[in-house]
Amino acid sequence: MSAGRPAVFDRSLETLAPEGLAAHQWRRFHAMAREVLAGNSFVRSKWQAAGVSSADDLRGWDDFRRLPFTVKRELAADQAAHPPFGTNLTYPLERYVRVHQTSGTTGTPIRWLETPESWAWWARCWAMVLAGAGVTPADRVFFPFSFGLFVGFWGGFEGARALGALAIPAGGLDSPTRLALMEALGVTVLVCTPSYALHLVETARERGLDPRKLPVRTTIHAGEPGAGIPSVRTRIEDAWGARAFDHAGMTEVGAYSYECAEQAGLHVNEAEYIAEVVDPGTGEPARDGELVLTNLGRVGSPAIRYRTGDRVRLAEAPCPCGRTFRRLDGGIRGRLDDMLIVRGINVFPAAIEEVVRRFPAIDEFQVEVFRDGELDEVRVLVELEDPSGVRPIQEAFRQTFGIRLQVAAVPPKSLPRFELKARRVVRR
Amino acid sequence: MSAGRPAVFDRSLETLAPEGLAAHQWRRFHAMAREVLAGNSFVRSKWQAAGVSSADDLRGWDDFRRLPFTVKRELAADQAAHPPFGTNLTYPLERYVRVHQTSGTTGTPIRWLETPESWAWWARCWAMVLAGAGVTPADRVFFPFSFGLFVGFWGGFEGARALGALAIPAGGLDSPTRLALMEALGVTVLVCTPSYALHLVETARERGLDPRKLPVRTTIHAGEPGAGIPSVRTRIEDAWGARAFDHAGMTEVGAYSYECAEQAGLHVNEAEYIAEVVDPGTGEPARDGELVLTNLGRVGSPAIRYRTGDRVRLAEAPCPCGRTFRRLDGGIRGRLDDMLIVRGINVFPAAIEEVVRRFPAIDEFQVEVFRDGELDEVRVLVELEDPSGVRPIQEAFRQTFGIRLQVAAVPPKSLPRFELKARRVVRR
Numbered sequence: 028m029s030a031g032r033p034a035v036f037d038r039s040l041e042t043l044a045p046e047g048l049a050a051h052q053w054r055r056f057h058a059m060a061r062e063v064l065a066g067n068s069f070v071r072s073k074w075q076a077a078g079v080s081s082a083d084d085l086r087g088w089d090d091f092r093r094l095p096f097t098v099k100r101e102l103a104a105d106q107a108a109h110p111p112f113g114t115n116l117t118y119p120l121e122r123y124v125r126v127h128q129t130s131g132t133t134g135t136p137i138r139w140l141e142t143p144e145s146w147a148w149w150a151r152c153w154a155m156v157l158a159g160a161g162v163t164p165a166d167r168v169f170f171p172f173s174f175g176l177f178v179g180f181w182g183g184f185e186g187a188r189a190l191g192a193l194a195i196p197a198g199g200l201d202s203p204t205r206l207a208l209m210e211a212l213g214v215t216v217l218v219c220t221p222s223y224a225l226h227l228v229e230t231a232r233e234r235g236l237d238p239r240k241l242p243v244r245t246t247i248h249a250g251e252p253g254a255g256i257p258s259v260r261t262r263i264e265d266a267w268g269a270r271a272f273d274h275a276g277m278t279e280v281g282a283y284s285y286e287c288a289e290q291a292g293l294h295v296n297e298a299e300y301i302a303e304v305v306d307p308g309t310g311e312p313a314r315d316g317e318l319v320l321t322n323l324g325r326v327g328s329p330a331i332r333y334r335t336g337d338r339v340r341l342a343e344a345p346c347p348c349g350r351t352f353r354r355l356d357g358g359i360r361g362r363l364d365d366m367l368i369v370r371g372i373n374v375f376p377a378a379i380e381e382v383v384r385r386f387p388a389i390d391e392f393q394v395e396v397f398r399d400g401e402l403d404e405v406r407v408l409v410e411l412e413d414p415s416g417v418r419p420i421q422e423a424f425r426q427t428f429g430i431r432l433q434v435a436a437v438p439p440k441s442l443p444r445f446e447l448k449a450r451r452v453v454r455r
Numbered sequence: 456m457s458a459g460r461p462a463v464f465d466r467s468l469e470t471l472a473p474e475g476l477a478a479h480q481w482r483r484f485h486a487m488a489r490e491v492l493a494g495n496s497f498v499r500s501k502w503q504a505a506g507v508s509s510a511d512d513l514r515g516w517d518d519f520r521r522l523p524f525t526v527k528r529e530l531a532a533d534q535a536a537h538p539p540f541g542t543n544l545t546y547p548l549e550r551y552v553r554v555h556q557t558s559g560t561t562g563t564p565i566r567w568l569e570t571p572e573s574w575a576w577w578a579r580c581w582a583m584v585l586a587g588a589g590v591t592p593a594d595r596v597f598f599p600f601s602f603g604l605f606v607g608f609w610g611g612f613e614g615a616r617a618l619g620a621l622a623i624p625a626g627g628l629d630s631p632t633r634l635a636l637m638e639a640l641g642v643t644v645l646v647c648t649p650s651y652a653l654h655l656v657e658t659a660r661e662r663g664l665d666p667r668k669l670p671v672r673t674t675i676h677a678g679e680p681g682a683g684i685p686s687v688r689t690r691i692e693d694a695w696g697a698r699a700f701d702h703a704g705m706t707e708v709g710a711y712s713y714e715c716a717e718q719a720g721l722h723v724n725e726a727e728y729i730a731e732v733v734d735p736g737t738g739e740p741a742r743d744g745e746l747v748l749t750n751l752g753r754v755g756s757p758a759i760r761y762r763t764g765d766r767v768r769l770a771e772a773p774c775p776c777g778r779t780f781r782r783l784d785g786g787i788r789g790r791l792d793d794m795l796i797v798r799g800i801n802v803f804p805a806a807i808e809e810v811v812r813r814f815p816a817i818d819e820f821q822v823e824v825f826r827d828g829e830l831d832e833v834r835v836l837v838e839l840e841d842p843s844g845v846r847p848i849q850e851a852f853r854q855t856f857g858i859r860l861q862v863a864a865v866p867p868k869s870l871p872r873f874e875l876k877a878r879r880v881v882r883r
Contacts, residue, residue, distance in 0.1 A: 111640050121592045124616045126623055126640065138640075143616070164549045173627025174602030176636065181624070188552045188571070195554055196609070198626045199601025208604065212539050212554065212566075 036158035040298040041350045048351065052301050053088070055323040060085055062117060062326050069105055069115035070331065073097070091301075096310065096319065097333045099279070103135045112138055117327050127178040129278045139178070139278055140328050146185070148324035149178075152282040152299055153186025159285035159294070160247050160272040162216055164191035169214040171205045171223065171446070174198040178278045179250065179447060183218050186282075192216070202230040209241055217246045221253025221263060221271075222449040228266040229390055229444075239268035249274040250448045252377045255293070255358025258384035273358045275337070280320045280330045284355065292342050292354040299324050302353065303332070304341055307363055315340040317363055318355070336363050338375070365452065367396060367403040370430050376452050379407060379432075382423045388416055391442040394452045404433075411436040464586035468726040469778045476779065480729050481516070483751040488513055490545060490754050497533055497543035498759065501525070519729075524738065524747065525761045527707070531563045540566055545755050555606040557706045567606070567706055568756050574613070576752035580710040580727055581614025587713040587722070588675050588700040590644055592619035597642040599633045599651065599874075602626040606706045607678065607875060611646050614710075620644070630658040637669055645674045649681025649691060649699075650877040656694040657818055657872075667696035677702040677710075678876045680805045683721070683786025686812035701786045703765070708748045708758045712783065720770050720782040727752050730781065731760070732769055735791055743768040745791055746783070764791045766803070793880065795824060795831040798858050802833065804880050807860075810851045811837060816844060819870040822880045832861075839864040 035041050043051060061082040063070045071080075077095050079085060106113035112120070123140040141149070162168065168187040172180040174196060187194035195212060197205050206227060209217070217224065224246055231238045246269050248254035254263065254273035263271040275293055276282035283300045284293040295302040301321040306313040318339045321331050338361045342354035361375035368374070376394055383392045388411060395406040409420060414436040424432040443450075463469050471479060489510040491498045499508075505523050507513060534541035540548070551568040569577070590596065596615040600608040602624060615622035623640060625633050634655060637645070645652065652674055659666045674697050676682035682691065682701035691699040703721055704710035711728045712721040723730040729749040734741040746763045766789045770782040789803035796802070804822055811820045816839060823834040837848060842864040852860040871878075 120621070121619070123621055124619060126621060140621070143619075146616075174624050175627045176624065188574075191549070191552060191571075193548070193551055193554060193568075196602050196604065199603045 035348075035350065036155045037298070041352060043298075043351055045351065048297055049088070051298065052323065056091070056301065056321065057082060057085060059323060059326050059329065063329055063331075066117040067115060067329070069113065070117075070329065092303075094332055097331055099137065099334075099336070102137050102279070106137060107135075112140055115328055116140060117329070118142065122327065126176065127181070127278055128176040137279065141325075142327040145325040145327050147189075148299070149182040149281055150185035150189040152276075152296055152324070153182040154189040155186075155296055156183070156247065156272075156274045156282055156285040157186055157190050157192065157216075159287045160216075160245055160270075161288060162187070162190060162192055162245065162247075166192040166215045166245075167195060167213055168192050168216040168218060169195045169197060169205075169209055169212075171197045171200070171202075171217075171219050171227070173446065177447070180218055182276065182282050183247070183249075187218075202227055203234065206231055206234070206236065209243070213242050215242050215244055217243050217267070217269075219246075219248065220250040220445065220447055220449065221248045221259050222251060222445045223447070224248065224263050224267065224271075225390070226444045226446070238266055241267075243267050243269050245269055246271045247274055248272065249276060252359045252361065253380070255360075256377055256381045256384065258381050262384050262387070275355075275359050277335060280333050280335065281322050281325060283320055283322070284358075287346065287348040287350060289346055289348045291346055292356045293358045294346065294350055294352040294354050297352045304339060305334075307338075318359075337361075338363055338366075367405060367452075368401075369403050369405050369428070369432070371402070372428055372430050374403075374405065374428055374432075378427065379405075379424075380451075382427055383407065383409060383420065385423065386416070386420060388412070389420075390439065391444065392451060393442050396452060396454045398454075406433040406435060408435050408437045408442065410439045410442055412439055463776075463778065464583045465726070469780060471726075471779055473779065476725055477516070479726065480751065484519065484729065484749065485510060485513060487751060487754050487757065491757055491759075494545040495543060495757070497541065498545075498757065520731075522760055525759055527565065527762075527764070530565050530707070534566060535563075540568055543756055544568060545757070546570065551755065554604065555609070555706055556604040565707065569753075570755040573753040573755050575617075576727070577610040577709055578613035578617040580704075580724055580752070581610040582618040583614075583724055584611070584675065584700075584702045584710055584713040585614055585618050585620065585644075587715045588644075588673055588698075589716060590615070590618060590620055590673065590675075594620040594643045594673075595623060595641055596620045596644040596646060597623045597625060597633075597637055597640075599625045599628070599630075599645075599647050599655070601874065605875070608646055610704065610710050611675070611677075615646075630655055631662060634659055634662070634664060637671070641670055643670050643672055645671050645695070645697070647674075647676065648678040648873065648875055648877065649676045649687050650679060650873045651875070652676065652691050652695065652699075653818070654872045654874075666694055669695075671695050671697050673697055674699045675702060676700065677704055680787045680789065681808070683788075684805055684809045684812065686809050690812050690815070703783075703787050705763060708761055708763065709750050709753060711748055711750070712786075715774065715776040715778060717774055717776045719774055720784045721786045722774065722778055722780040722782050725780045732767060733762075735766075746787075765789075766791055766794075795833060795880075796829075797831050797833050797856070797860070799830070800856055800858050802831075802856055802860075806855065807833075807835060807852075808879075810855050811835065811848065813851065814844070814848060816840070817848075818867065819872065820879060821870050824880060824882045826882075834861040834863060836863050836865045836870065838867045838870055840867055 125141040127139045128136045170180050170184050253259040254271050260271045272286045275284045303319040304316045307317040318335045318337045337359045339355040342356040361377045389409045391410045393408045397404040417434045421434045501523050553569040555567045556564045598608050598612050612622050681687040682699050688699045700714045703712045731747040732744045735745040746765045746767045749759050765787045767783040770784040789805045817837045819838045821836045825832040845862045849862045
């Protein structure tokens with residue numbers, strides 16, 4: 028990628044004008060609808076209840092927007108009633124070659140099956156994430172990830188291979204061993220959660236190593252909103268001497284977004300997804316609300332008008348990178364079910380993290396939530412050697428939220444560390 | 456697969472007559488030699504020293520047999536001199552998409568790079584292993600394996616997908632969670648080391664579960680000679696209510712062998728490998744000796760006349776399954792560097808295991824080796840509640856080896872358990 032000229036993975040797709048993009052999406056959606064209606068009893072019964080029993084009933088976007096939303100608890104109930112894989116399957120079980128399971132952060136894990144085609148589609152979507160961050164076949168991409176049933180960075184691993192980069196699997200190893208491997212193998216790209224990138228930094232420093240001396244030039248993050256939070260991104264970039272890129276995806280819908288070299292929010296991969304933003308209460312279109320996604324390349328187990336539970340805001344201006352895919356300003360701004368209401372003020376954990384990460388002395392923190400009638404009360408525990416450091420943090424919270432939050436210092440290394448998604452909000 | 460009719464993965468290859476097979480191998484070897492000589496400085500310098508500087512110098516099998524052997528310490532020295540990947544590379548680094556590292560059971564780990572083509576070749580070789588064991592697209596294949604740098608069951612995982620079966624990755628989980636997943640997902644095929652299959656049985660029984668009640672009908676093993684040792688195989692089959700299949704492969708050469716439904720030793724995949732058996736001392740052809748392999752599908756990082764260190768014996772008779780690929784009678788009979796010399800008698804750890812596993816009360820054992828001048832002295836620790844059980848084991852050793860071995864009872868659960876390759880021989 029030459030300086031000043033952003034890498035575009037597939038120019039013909041990524042720079043389509045809105046009408047061309049809509050036509051591309053409609054063509055793919057309609058072909059998928061035909062196949063799904065023929066074989067997928069979960070989708071068929073939902074659509075029939077909404078008056079759609081044939082793909083011919085779908086004549087345009089107005090019809091699309093009348094299709095019912097899909098929500099996670101329907102899928103969970105379906106899998107409970109039809110174990111182990113449920114009925115959101117377009118083909119016989121023999122056609123599927125992989126299975127994944129959600130991380131379980133929000134309730135019952137849901138299983139998802141992949142056909143060879145949908146798994147190749149995952150790899151393609153992730154190759155776009157890597158290409159957006161400037162990864163090339165010359166890169167050595169490190170995945171410190173437990174390759175289990177949670178899809179996590181599996182897709183990234185396949186995507187690195189699809190792109191032609193060297194994909195390095197580092198499951199089942201402790202952090203010091205992983206750091207040693209990164210050094211020995213000359214790793215240039217690190218793919219992990221923001222929390223784990225910071226945990227590796229801690230581990231390195233405990234051993235007298237400076238992560239900036241490693242050849243890592245790019246880090247790519249998912250699993251938490253972290254890399255989209257400016258103070259977290261800055262902390263990761265400073266510690267690694269690298270550029271940190273955000274990505275958001277979900278087991279249920281796939282790897283739907285990526286950052287480009289401009290790093291101005293997350294582009295939705297509109298070649299592979301139909302994205303809507305709706306008011307979480309009414310389901311009506313909104314600029315700031317819940318992200319609703321339909322994927323176009325996972326015909327065997329689709330997500331159609333899936334309510335992600337992610338709070339996003341659509342960016343207004345086109346991206347300077349030249350891509351026409353719409354952007355989510357600030358990435359994922361929080362999970363709707365994460366929202367805390369403290370003395371009448373909406374407080375998202377991501378906003379708390381943005382404040383805490385501005386203070387370099389704090390390596391880890393935790394948000395304790397107490398219930399006070401209908402409202403939440405919050406206490407933020409921060410790892411601090413010197414308790415007098417609490418005061419400026421309180422002041423920063425007051426400026427951000429307009430209310431006082433309790434802040435308490437706890438000893439360094441006393442709070443849990445996380446390899447995958449961090450769980451820093453604790454309900455007491 | 457219909458009863459009585461063995462599954463053949465690719466009849467045209469697996470039943471080639473010897474001349475056809477030799478011609479197939481020669482064609483592939485010669486094409487590979489041309490490409491390797493052009494790009495691979497490690498091979499080029501070895502061959503030049505042996506008088507071969509062009510593929511045209513290779514006119515037939517006599518020339519092949521004049522090519523130098525490759526041994527592990529050469530590769531280790533090459534990688535130490537040219538870190539991190541050494542010079543046994545036919546293409547520029549940009550062409551490689553995966554890296555693996557030997558398990559380190561025997562010395563310094565060696566790294567091995569894969570191109571997209573060689574990784575697809577791994578999947579194909581393993582698909583043959585699975586097909587040999589009767590696995591079909593209807594199967595759900597479970598991989599309780601830490602997906603790290605050790606290639607281990609990575610190839611099997613890719614092979615299951617290549618075959619169209621459901622490949623279930625179970626890295627980063629403990630044994631009780633894995634058992635619960637096997638039950639929840641209706642697993643029909645388990646792929647792991649023999650030791651881990653037995654460890655899962657112990658774990659199940661501690662929880663009051665009977666592994667025979669799970670739908671597992673086939674187990675496939677590698678990493679240790681276990682599944683080729685009759686008493687170990689019987690124990691696994693009885694505990695799981697399944698048929699246990701053996702497989703042998705190596706990071707350095709790939710997945711070179713498989714069992715067919717006859718389970719009469721390991722077939723060498725001669726479509727993808729040239730196999731020789733040599734006297735370990737002289738390097739001359741032998742029926743019972745060291746296995747030497749040349750792989751034909753890993754042009755980017757080949758192993759040519761590689762001394763595996765595995766002790767094998769070629770079977771005489773053709774296999775009733777109809778495949779013409781030669782068989783290793785009894786599978787891998789031991790590692791040459793594992794051999795113990797006890798009072799002048801050669802004792803392989805695999806032979807000790809064969810005896811110990813005949814005693815169902817023993818869940819785990821360990822071989823302590825003491826040096827006595829040039830000879831080894833051995834003490835076998837067996838987990839036994841009742842120390843009087845030691846006597847019949849001693850008697851069985853005496854009958855097998857013609858000498859007395861020390862046997863000592865240790866408390867149940869006191870010896871280590873192994874997820875990957877067991878290390879049961881301990882030098883004191």
